[in-house]
Each structure stands twice: as C-alpha cells, then as structure tokens.
Amino acid sequence: MENFIEDTKARNDIDAILVLDINSNELSDEFQFEMALRALPISWRARVLNKKIDADRKRTLCNRLLQLFGCSTISGIPIKSLRFGSIENGKPILLQQDDDNITFSMTNGENYVAMFLKRTTCGPAPYIGIDLASVKDLNDPNDLILFRDIFNLEEYTTLRNASKENVQELFAYYWSFKESYTKYTGTGISCDLKVIGAQELQNFDSFKKINRVIESKSMIFYSIWLNGPFKEILTICEQGISTKYIAPTVYRLSLKDILSYL
Structure with a gap:
C-alpha cells in the first residue's frame, strides 16, 4: 500500500491496477464486518447488506472500500468528501474534478476485487475498463x-x-x-x-x-x-494504438492496509 501512496505523490501521471484479496480475517466475524461497513457512506451500506449470500456481501464491501481508497489516494480528496456520479450507460465517475483527469473502473472476482485507475496531466483521462x-x-x-x-x-x-x-x-x-x-x-x-x-x-x-x-x-x-x-x-x-505499451503498475493490497488508511 505504501508504494502506491508514494507513487501518487511522486508522479504526475498514474496508471495503476489495485488488487485486493477478499479472503481476509478482518471480516471473519460480525463485529469486524460491521466496523468495516461503517467506513462506507450510509447510502452505500444498504447495497452491501441487500446481498443475500455472505460471500457476496463481503465481496461488495471490499469493492466499495477499494473504490474509496483508490479514489481518495489518487485525488487527494478526503474519504468523507468524495462524491461520485455516473455518465452515459451508468459508468461511474469521480466528481470534484476540474479537468476530468482521473478515471477508474471496478471489478469483482472469486478471490479478489480489483480497480484500474488513471490520472493524467494532459487533458481528460480516457475511459478504461477492467474485468x-x-x-x-x-x-x-x-x-x-x-x-x-x-x-x-x-x-x-x-x-x-x-x-x-x-x-x-x-x-x-x-x-x-x-x-x-x-x-x-x-x-x-x-x-x-x-x-x-x-x-x-x-x-x-x-x-x-x-x-x-x-x-x-x-x-x-x-x-x-x-x-x-x-x-x-x-x-x-x-x-489506443501504441506499439510500445507500458503496462500499468500492479499493487497488491490487503484489507488490513485499506482499513488502516480509512
């Protein structure tokens, strides 16, 4: 986690993939789950609790926590001040941007949730996708x-x-x-x-x-x-059409890391 935070401070342009292992002891009991859930905005908590299967609730919670961590770190906006919206087809975006220079995409898997995010200094950040x-x-x-x-x-x-x-x-x-x-x-x-x-x-x-x-x-x-x-x-x-593609940096995170940041 420290490497990602340091890179967002040291570099102007960021091209990153954040990977979070959802099989975490931090969510092993109801108390720990409730404490992690409280890190989310109130409007997001119902989306987690509405999941009928326990594994899906944990997966959705981890996805939302990763979104908050990634967007806060790359934008410098405090967690509680983050605001999100959507554009055509419901694609989520981070608000509070003067030049739309940050973009992100989220995905859920069996063992992991992941986030692809970019920050650019030359105009609006391009659309991206991840799965x-x-x-x-x-x-x-x-x-x-x-x-x-x-x-x-x-x-x-x-x-x-x-x-x-x-x-x-x-x-x-x-x-x-x-x-x-x-x-x-x-x-x-x-x-x-x-x-x-x-x-x-x-x-x-x-x-x-x-x-x-x-x-x-x-x-x-x-x-x-x-x-x-x-x-x-x-x-x-x-x-893009680049023949010399520079792959995004992959950062492996733990839920403990993210909760300590939040």
Missing part, C-alpha cells in the same frame, strides 16, 4: 454449448478445439476480454458480445497485450493471471 474472470466460470467443458451466443465463430471454434486442460483458462480469458470492454463502454453484457472479438488465440501467457479494433475503435487489452484458490485472469482495456 476478472475465473476458471470456475466454465465448470464443465461440456457446458460450452450453452455459451455459444456470446462467441464469434473464430472464438468458439478455438474453444471447441482446445484441450480439456486449457479450455477453462481460454474461456476465462475470452470472458474477461469481452467484459472489460463492456466496462469500458458502460453497456454491460446486454450488448452483442460477439462484436467484442479477441479472435483466435494460441499459447497466450501472463502479461499478454493484444490490439484489436472493436466498433471502429483501436483498443489495447492487457491481461495477467492471479493465482489463488481458483485461478483468475484480470484484463484491462483502453483506447
């Missing part, structure tokens, strides 16, 4: 046919031809690729996911960057694998 997907998203490779409508022909053929050892990882990659773009646009998965095409992929590795043109926009996608109880892949996307 986490798990190998658990395709529990049984035989269920692939159920997802036929979200893949274009090239992607679906690649999945069908993948080995049993690789198909779940490839499915998770494709899913995070498509969802990161829907987070970029703010449309959600109600859009035509076939249009968001990663196309055929072979032997993709961690820290994989690819360029694709989607809906007439040149997009950069960047992915990393996170190892935990369930293997997950994190994919970010932003508009």
Whole structure:
C-alpha cells in the first residue's frame, strides 16, 4: 500500500491496477464486518447488506472500500468528501474534478476485487475498463454449448478445439476480454458480445497485450493471471494504438492496509 501512496505523490501521471484479496480475517466475524461497513457512506451500506449470500456481501464491501481508497489516494480528496456520479450507460465517475483527469473502473472476482485507475496531466483521462474472470466460470467443458451466443465463430471454434486442460483458462480469458470492454463502454453484457472479438488465440501467457479494433475503435487489452484458490485472469482495456505499451503498475493490497488508511 505504501508504494502506491508514494507513487501518487511522486508522479504526475498514474496508471495503476489495485488488487485486493477478499479472503481476509478482518471480516471473519460480525463485529469486524460491521466496523468495516461503517467506513462506507450510509447510502452505500444498504447495497452491501441487500446481498443475500455472505460471500457476496463481503465481496461488495471490499469493492466499495477499494473504490474509496483508490479514489481518495489518487485525488487527494478526503474519504468523507468524495462524491461520485455516473455518465452515459451508468459508468461511474469521480466528481470534484476540474479537468476530468482521473478515471477508474471496478471489478469483482472469486478471490479478489480489483480497480484500474488513471490520472493524467494532459487533458481528460480516457475511459478504461477492467474485468476478472475465473476458471470456475466454465465448470464443465461440456457446458460450452450453452455459451455459444456470446462467441464469434473464430472464438468458439478455438474453444471447441482446445484441450480439456486449457479450455477453462481460454474461456476465462475470452470472458474477461469481452467484459472489460463492456466496462469500458458502460453497456454491460446486454450488448452483442460477439462484436467484442479477441479472435483466435494460441499459447497466450501472463502479461499478454493484444490490439484489436472493436466498433471502429483501436483498443489495447492487457491481461495477467492471479493465482489463488481458483485461478483468475484480470484484463484491462483502453483506447489506443501504441506499439510500445507500458503496462500499468500492479499493487497488491490487503484489507488490513485499506482499513488502516480509512
């Protein structure tokens, strides 16, 4: 956590991915959960408590805490003074910006919640997107046919031809690729996911960057694998055509770190 805070003070432009492990002892009992919940604005607490499953409540709480921490640190605005709004398609934004130089995107996974955020000094910060997907998203490779409508022909053929050892990882990659773009646009998965095409992929590795043109926009996608109880892949996307892409810095955080900051 200290590295991220120091970097936001030392650098003008920030390109960062914050990853928070949600399997924390800090939420192991009701008292600790309640204390963490009180760090949220009152209007946000109901969204956490309305989740019916305990794991979903913890995941939503961690997501909101990470959003507050990341936005406060990068903007210099105290936690209690932060204000958020939304733009077209409900995409969240940080208010209180004179030049719109800060942008962020959030995602929830099985083991982690994550945040992609940028601060720029040259004009408004561009839209960005992030998504986490798990190998658990395709529990049984035989269920692939159920997802036929979200893949274009090239992607679906690649999945069908993948080995049993690789198909779940490839499915998770494709899913995070498509969802990161829907987070970029703010449309959600109600859009035509076939249009968001990663196309055929072979032997993709961690820290994989690819360029694709989607809906007439040149997009950069960047992915990393996170190892935990369930293997997950994190994919970010932003508009650009840079051939010398400098990947965002990844900061791994604990809930204890964030609660101590809040």
